[in-house]
Amino acid sequence: MSSPAVTPALTRGLKAYRGLTRLLAPAVPLLLNRRLKRGKEDADRLNERLGAPARPRPPGPLVWLHAASVGESLSVLPLIDRLLDARPDIALMVTTGTVTSARLLEGRLPARAFHQFVPVDTPQAVTGFLDHWKPDAALLVESELWPNLITLTAARHIPLALINARMSASSVRSWRWWTAAARALTGSFNLVLAQDETAATRLKLLGATGTKAVGNLKVDAPPPPASDDLLRELNGLLSGRPTWVAASTHPGEERIIADAHHQLKRALPDLLTVIVPRHPERGAEVAQLLADMKLTAARRSQGDMVTPETDIYLADTLGELGGFFRLLTIVFMGGSLVRVGGHNPIEPSLLGAALLTGPHVFNFLEIFRAFEERKACETVQDAASLAAAVGRLMSDGQLAGARVTAAAETAGSLTGALDKTLEALVPLLDHALPPRKTDNAVEGGAHAHA
Missing domain, CATH: 3.40.50.2000 (Glycogen Phosphorylase B;)
Incomplete structure (x- = not known):
């Protein structure tokens, strides 16, 4: 069972971060253009990074899964297939932050799943992203603890899970300078599924609840293909x-x-x-x-x-x-x-x-x-x-x-993490999403999103 997350009260540190990122937001397009010149952004999709996507939201329940880059993206492909099999009524949006991961996912995501670039972590971009997509649940992969992304999602009472979670010793030391902020962020998750007992213990020390060790999804990922x-x-x-x-x-x-x-x-x-x-x-x-x-x-x-x-x-x-x-x-x-x-x-x-x-x-x-x-x-x-x-x-x-x-x-x-992750996620999603339809109802059309 997942634990009820607490909508985070912004600590002084998180308030300062939100205020600073709000003030710096007008400079973000300049930063993105610099990254574009180095091949680190997609010229046709820069608006996605600013929280202004062009693609329409699909009808029905939408689960959002965020993976930082290539390794994380590949590790969740089997999970995506299993989630879509478990819930035939949902669509699944995968966000990443790199051009390389976007290209890899382009030809490997199944039907009912699609890719978007994650918004930069300013209040304006994250709010625009959430206003447009209105996800019913959010699954973040590994150690993606972006303060605005997490706190603004939790403030809308969107269930959050941190999956395949890891936390290095150096990261724990860094967060200890921001203990209250770390507790607010990790406490925003309804469910935390760690790669191993060491990571689970470290995340609990930072304030995560509903934490369990289920193994590393990268172990269960299929080998890279070759024609x-x-x-x-x-x-x-x-x-x-x-x-x-x-x-x-x-x-x-x-x-x-x-x-x-x-x-x-x-x-x-x-x-x-x-x-x-x-x-x-x-x-x-x-x-x-x-x-x-x-x-x-x-x-x-x-x-x-x-x-x-x-x-x-x-x-x-x-x-x-x-x-x-x-x-x-x-x-x-x-x-x-x-x-x-x-x-x-x-x-x-x-x-x-x-x-x-x-x-x-x-x-x-x-x-x-x-x-x-x-x-x-x-x-x-x-x-x-x-x-x-x-x-x-x-x-x-x-x-x-x-x-x-x-x-x-x-x-x-070392395998087994995929089954354990799915077993833990299904109750969370069943609670967050509309009731599953019967086979006949699913064939008749997707659930219209309220």
Whole structure:
């Protein structure tokens, strides 16, 4: 059962935040235009960020699900399918804040689900968003604690759930400077479903009620897709050479990976390294870095061919990681040699990967602990240890095979969050939404929204 949330009384800190963001709102279009020039906004949909969407509200009950970016969006796709199956009378709106996540969702959302950009966190934009969409329930993913978004939604008595919730130790320390605000925000949720017991405990310390640990939805997310055409094309480009992939890399990591490539080439002169940046728009930047390091790179986004002289295949494209995971055994997961917090190791594990990671995996701490305990992953610290680890896996097929088996078994043992999340959400939605219609009534048309 979910707990009744308390409509938050604005603390002094939250009042100051609301007043400041109201005053700064006229400057938001300038900020969005700067982001647009860097490829971080969609020119045709800037009004959505200002709380003025062009798309009409669908008739009937509407559930709003907000996921910050790519990883969160992919993790909730199975949940979206299950929610729509459980409630055939609803529509589901998914909001995100990045262009990359919008593009990924464009072709992967099912019927009765659609994407919008989340409004910036000013009172004007959030109020416009809520006035237009009038959601019947709101589900926020992971750690999206935007003060105006939460307090203005709760003030309308719209049931709120925080799902797949996580809270790092550093975030807890930061919120302790704003204890009253943290309690008001986390106390606005009727239901909080945490990724693990550690996150649940931290959220309770901040004031969350109705909190339980149900597991991580990213564990239950399906592996990224890859068409037969893509697999044939990549196999033709990559076959015949010792090859490994560095996936979802971030600024600061490509230099380390390039250094590791230089070191590996002493023993493996025909080595090919594949780098897949987390954000494809960084392709030109990464290509310049590689050129400065005297490495020959082929950019996939530019249609460059892999030749015998190619050192690095730079896959600066969107939605093709599933192909590389299926074809290449040795996978380094990025966001972990710099303090990003790591990325989901489950996806490559289910596709036959021998995993490597850096030390900074606080976004997936419990999962990586399970992997390390079962020898399903190796942690590297720098270019030298990365090169040594890749070299060992390339030269020792037995070691690589054992790592692949351990990773697949570990990933399989961690599932179950999707069922538990759905089980907890259905009562909340049944209470928030109009009664379910009979099959005949559903066939006759959608419920008209009051």
